[in-house]
Amino acid sequence: MTNILSEVTKVRDRICAVGRSVFDRGLTFGSTGNISARLSDGSMLMTPTNASLGTLDPAKLSRFSPEGNFIDGDKPTKESFLHICMYCKRPSAGAVVHLHSTHSVAVSAMADLDPADVLPPLTAYYVMRVGRLPLIPYFAPGDVQLARAVEEKAESHHAVLLANHGPVVAGNTLEDAQYATEELEETARLFLLLQGHRTRPLTEEQADALRQR
Known part of the structure; x- marks a missing residue:
């Protein structure tokens, strides 16, 4: 019991630190975006609804059971299903970051994108941290069809871009998810x-070699 309580405390503090970092650097604004982390017992901590990532209170984070049921904390975000979808399809995922970051959202609103892979492989670090980035068709926030569309891609992609909305990125750790989201935003x-x-993006051979690593 002591070990899990210690883990919960550390993860709560880490989520708040990441939230403050991305907010202070202008990667999210107002009360947009949400962050979650999965604990060793399978339960999840998530930033609540109507909360600025820059001023999170560790004690008020929403907590979910391993099955995705709300347990306690402040009222959960209506986008909690985006995180739960990722965890369901990616057993190794330890965290999920969803932002409404400006450049990523701008790209998600462009016409004539390749829905299978939105951004070209401009840098090696983008390929290694993000890989291929599918575009999820537009659905209103909270729409159950958005959950189904994300689920369809989550098993084979740890990062997706929601049309006219923003990225959802899973990682083995909170740092992995944070850094991949930031790499996606910089590439956008x-x-x-x-x-x-x-432009001169990486060739398909160069990109494939990096993905295999």
Whole structure:
């Protein structure tokens, strides 16, 4: 019991630290975005509804059972199913980050994207941290059809981009999910900066070699 209580305390503090970091650097704003982490007993801690990631209270995080049922804490976000979908399909995932980061959302609203892989492999770190990024069709926040659409991709992709909404990224650890989300946002920014310019992304052979690593 002591070990799990200690783990819960540490994870609560870490979620709040990550939330403050991404908020302070302008990667999310207002009360948008949510972060979760899965504990060793399978239960989940998640940032609650209507909460700024910059001013989270560790004691008020929403807690869910391993089956995804709300247990206690502040009222959960209506986007909790995005996290639960990822955990359900990715047994090794220890955390999920969902942001409404500006450049990623801007890309998600562009026309004529490749729905199987939204962003080109502009850098090695993007390929290693994110891989292929499928686009999930637009559904209103909280729509059960969005959950089904994410579930369809989650087993084979740890990162997805929701159309006109933002990225959802799972990682083995909270740091993995955070860094991959930040790499995705930076690559989206580069992609927008390069519009109208001739570009030289990694070749398919170069990208495949990195993905195999």
